Amino acid sequence: MKAFVLREVKSPLVAEQRPDLRPGPQQVVVRLHAAAVNRRDYWITQGLYPGIEPPIVLGSDGVGVVTQTGAGVGNYWTGREVIINPGFGWGDDPRCQAENFRILGLPDDGTFATEVLAPVSQLHLRPEHLTLEEAAALPLAGVTAFRATFVQGGLQPGETVLISGAGGGVATFALQYAVAAGATAWVTSSSAEKIRRAVELGAAGGVNYRDDGWEQRLAACCAPDLIIDSAGGPGYAALLNAAGPGARIVNYGATAGPPPKLDLFKVFWKQLRIQGTTMGSPADFAAMLRFVEQHRIRPLIDRVLPLEQVNDALQLMERSPQFGKLVLDCRDDAPVNR
Numbered sequence: 001m002k003a004f005v006l007r008e009v010k011s012p013l014v015a016e017q018r019p020d021l022r023p024g025p026q027q028v029v030v031r032l033h034a035a036a037v038n039r040r041d042y043w044i045t046q047g048l049y050p051g052i053e054p055p056i057v058l059g060s061d062g063v064g065v066v067t068q069t070g071a072g073v074g075n076y077w078t079g080r081e082v083i084i085n086p087g088f089g090w091g092d093d094p095r096c097q098a099e100n101f102r103i104l105g106l107p108d109d110g111t112f113a114t115e116v117l118a119p120v121s122q123l124h125l126r127p128e129h130l131t132l133e134e135a136a137a138l139p140l141a142g143v144t145a146f147r148a149t150f151v152q153g154g155l156q157p158g159e160t161v162l163i164s165g166a167g168g169g170v171a172t173f174a175l176q177y178a179v180a181a182g183a184t185a186w187v188t189s190s191s192a193e194k195i196r197r198a199v200e201l202g203a204a205g206g207v208n209y210r211d212d213g214w215e216q217r218l219a220a221c222c223a224p225d226l227i228i229d230s231a232g233g234p235g236y237a238a239l240l241n242a243a244g245p246g247a248r249i250v251n252y253g254a255t256a257g258p259p260p261k262l263d264l265f266k267v268f269w270k271q272l273r274i275q276g277t278t279m280g281s282p283a284d285f286a287a288m289l290r291f292v293e294q295h296r297i298r299p300l301i302d303r304v305l306p307l308e309q310v311n312d313a314l315q316l317m318e319r320s321p322q323f324g325k326l327v328l329d330c331r332d333d334a335p336v337n338r
């Protein structure tokens with residue numbers, strides 16, 4: 001098998017030929033058709049993630065065919081096209097993952113490879129209405145957006161939701177889910193073009209967070225019942241300011257760092273609820289797949305690159321020109337320039 005390995009942080013991933021994988025008793029080997037890149041992979045290459053222990057194959061999202069099954073697995077999965085839930089060991093509490101929760105692609109070797117090992121408990125049949133590349137874009141971002149929007153965010157039809165950084169992988173899913181659920185969605189983004197793309201997806205409109213005076217425009221455009229944010233940073237104050245009375249604010253990241261100040265006066269006077277969220281439980285993952293199938297949601301793929309160009313994909317993350325997901329074609333015979 002071929003794998004792209006992080007040997008040291010702040011260095012490109014290195015292609016390695018490795019012995020073919022062998023499944024443990026409750027594992028399967030998935031021959032990967034496609035993988036997708038998450039910001040987590042980028043953070044890890046930059047050394048900005050806890051628990052980095054090179055050498056490690058990164059990549060949390062993968063779709064492919066089960067080629068081998070462990071002794072305790074039976075033969076149901078053999079030859080099936082599967083999507084892997086990358087959140088391992090959530091535990092029994094639906095409110096929060098267990099202490100030993102881990103994400104495929106650190107510490108377990110991940111999907112920037114031609115093959116990956118996965119516990120059989122993490123497998124799902126891939127949604128039939130999706131191409132394999134679309135299905136590969138779904139797992140980590142799709143479940144994070146689902147839990148943020150519905151489980152933690154409690155979004156109801158007819159409510160207004162504000163999604164920050166609409167071009168992000170998770171954010172585009174949140175936007176698609178919100179529109180499918182009958183909510184009115186507003187966005188922020190770094191470019192007029194991305195706001196236009198968001199409106200094409202069903203957003204009511206958006207505000208460019210790089211424009212002067214964007215904070216005032218945001219406060220004037222909507223009074224959201226729910227805000228879904230992964231940026232944090234200095235712009236967080238504008239989100240609290242724009243929040244409607246009694247709004248919920250769900251945070252799944254802090255791309256722009258922690259907010260330099262949190263206006264608690266605003267939090268208690270407007271009776272806001274700030275809620276954290278991380279990925280999702282096995283039940284959330286299954287519910288996300290059902291929702292995506294029911295509403296025929298198709299993940300937005302910015303581009304598909306051959307696995308050999310995984311370092312280019314990671315570099316793109318530095319500037320975030322993409323709208324939606326960067327997908328890797330992991331097939332051995334993948335065309336080299338697409």
Ligand SMILES: NC(=O)c1ccc[n+]([C@@H]2O[C@H](COP(=O)([O-])OP(=O)(O)OC[C@H]3O[C@@H](n4cnc5c(N)ncnc54)[C@H](OP(=O)(O)O)[C@@H]3O)[C@@H](O)[C@H]2O)c1
Nearest residue numbers: 039165166167168169170189190230231252253256278279
């Ligand atoms: N807790 C979890 O389970 C979980 C899961 C997935 C991701 N995350 C975290 O969530 C964040 C997003 O992940 P992702 O994979 O969706 O990343 P991504 O696809 O790389 O998207 C990042 C987006 O963040 C937006 N952004 C950057 N700076 C911003 C700012 N100052 N204000 C508003 N938006 C800003 C940009 O949106 P525009 O392009 O529209 O400007 C950018 O496209 C990362 O921090 C990641 O680590 C957490």
